Amino acid sequence: MIRIFTMVLALLCLPLSAHAQELQSLLQEHQKTIAKPSRKTVGPVLEALVASGLPTVPQFLESWQGKEVYSRKEDGLFFYTKKTSDGLALIDVDTGATVTTVDTKAAKQIKPNGGVRKEIASALVQFQLSDPDLTRRTDAVTAIARNMSGSMLAPLLGSIEGEPDTELKARKEQLANYLSARFSEDADQRIAAIQNISSVLSVEGRAVLAQILETELEVTEGATERNLDAALVIGEDLTRSEAYALLVEQKGLPELVSENDLRLALEANVDGGKVGGIPVAQLDDLNKRAEAYDTLAESGAVPARVTAAMIDEALAKYQFNRVFVEADRVVTAAASKAQSSVQTRVGVNQFFDLSLDAISLASIYFLAAVGLAITFGVMGVINMAHGEFIMMGAYTGYVVQQFVPNYTASLIVALPLAFIVTFAAGVAMERLVIRWLYNRPLETLLATFGISIALQQLAKNIFGTQARPLTSPGWLDGAWIINDVVQISYIRIAIFVLALLFLALLLFILKKTRLGLEVRAVTQNPRMAASMGINPDKIKMMTFGLGSGIAGIAGVAIGLFAKVTSEMGSDYIVQSFMTVVVGGVGNVWGTLAGAAMIGTFQKGVEWLNPSNTLAAQTYLILFIILFIQFRPKGIIALKGRAAGD
Incomplete structure (x- = not known):
């Protein structure tokens, strides 16, 4: 047993x-x-x-x-x-x-x-696609996306049905569609996959279409048998030299002898002060050089020189084509149609993305300029230190974060504190300096410019010259991604919302409160307002403080994505003045319109010339100069007595 x-x-x-x-x-x-x-x-x-x-x-x-x-x-x-x-x-x-x-x-x-x-990793991917570990499956899909090859199509298709993770399954289906478009042996499946790609805007999908439509140049004696994209015309699509270079590469025709090669050949064959029977002293003449070289070529000392007549004969003999690498004409036709559709939709979305960028930039300029619009409009003061109030607000936010480590809480504390600090600084500046210089614009400009320099130096002495971080909360990290073309960062969205809130708040103050009524009265007619019991000096002080406080809040918002340095205000003072002047002095709606116009124009120029941001600033200034010639009082001009001041 x-x-x-x-x-x-x-x-x-x-x-x-x-x-x-x-x-x-x-x-x-x-x-x-x-x-x-x-x-x-x-x-x-x-x-x-x-x-x-x-x-x-x-x-x-x-x-x-x-x-x-x-x-x-x-x-x-x-x-x-x-x-x-x-x-x-x-x-x-x-x-x-x-x-x-x-x-x-x-x-x-x-x-x-x-x-x-690397080859082992490619082979290993096939096993990892169905690995129990989600991380390993994700890594395998990422590896396929980085290096798409036809051998991955079958394993990828086989792993889709049993994929438990919804997001990863969708990604597998997307990659399988891309691979099918390029590598499937069934033409109908390829065309169906290409049509699916035409409905999306992903960079990967556009790359797949570009790879399917990859072309190369071909030289034939008659009509090409390959998938023709276009017959090339010499002089339009190809230069003579480019066409002959293709003949040398593909048909083995003799290469052109360059001037340098000709000179070296002549130098190597000098014999008794002559080359090819021509004295060396006569070789300054290009025709003599060619004659000497041709003599050497007849004797077999150097390769024969290709003449213009030989080039013309060769070019007349051959047909130059641009052909698709992909052999299937139906597939390339479908890919061309899909690519045209995708490019149209990409263009529309790029315009939308550019519009979002312009709105974002306009909201930043509005925040930076609205405080200046109030002080400039009511008081007529050209405050060159307005940028430094923005800088003070940003540094206030930085200091708050040193004591409040929670970035959300620090932001909640920093916004009102920045308003208080810069409001107090603005009131102090108005009481100590500006009040003595009313109706003296040149002296006011010089005084505020001096204050600007002094505030910058004070900031350097306190915080140093290095940029300081003003960190945004975690919920502002990243961007809102609409598709592969359109996206906008959450910080920019927050600044846009903040600009809308300030617009609503200022309109409420100016239209619905006693302070706003008195500000509008002083703006329209200071003497008549004084006769009605309004204290113009007090209103001007409060207005200057309000404008400075708003600049401080703008500094906190701008500091979340821009560098916080002592010179940061200088980056926005010019745009702030341009925004106020273009929009219409002393008008909140005008400031909004000016910010929108300047932001849109600047982003448009940057899109047309992305490699030169300085050009955008130059063209912007020229545009504003021309605009002011036709509308000197801005987009929305003041009405009433103040309009004639």
């Missing part, structure tokens, strides 16, 4: 033992290539391993890629290893069991180079 049991057990173990040796046996068939792999020879090995379907192949590929495979010198068998106090423990590649322990010199580490490891 025991004997029978033993025999049955042995029979049951036979297939297991045979299976346990399958991977090692397969590896031994390619022993030399695996031991010394190269990028050119490793392909057949990887194909054999993948085709085997052995469950131990993925682990071997990972170990091979990670340089964790060793070959025993005495018999060439491959093992995984583990260092022990006695040497190296050799682990069977099939069973995972430790076979024996050997001296470190008895086994050689297999070290594939970078190219081989």
